[in-house]
Amino acid sequence: MLIPTSKNTKTITDLREKAVELLDQVQKEGPAYIFHRSKPKAVMLSVDEYFSLMELLEDYIDSLKAQELEANPEKGGISLKELAQKYNL
Secondary structure (H helix, E strand, C coil), X not given: CCCCCCCCEEEHHHHXXXXXXXXXXXXXXXXXXXXXXXXXXXXXXXXXHHHHHHHHHHHHHHHHHHHHHHHCHHHCCCCHHHHHHHCCC
């Protein structure tokens, strides 16, 4: 979990006045919290980190769907064991 520190906490003013610097920092050091009036409003990520998180989320959702299908053969699911036997794996 990302913990807010003085290094990764920025304000709307920082974002407005030092946008390029903040983008470079996020690219090099990781995500940054963006605060507005002392309240967290957003998290800024590099594009690579965003895509990595989206890929992890997609894999997790696929895993949940696979578990659901394996547990409910009446929905068309097949267990990994049955699949391996079917294709002699």
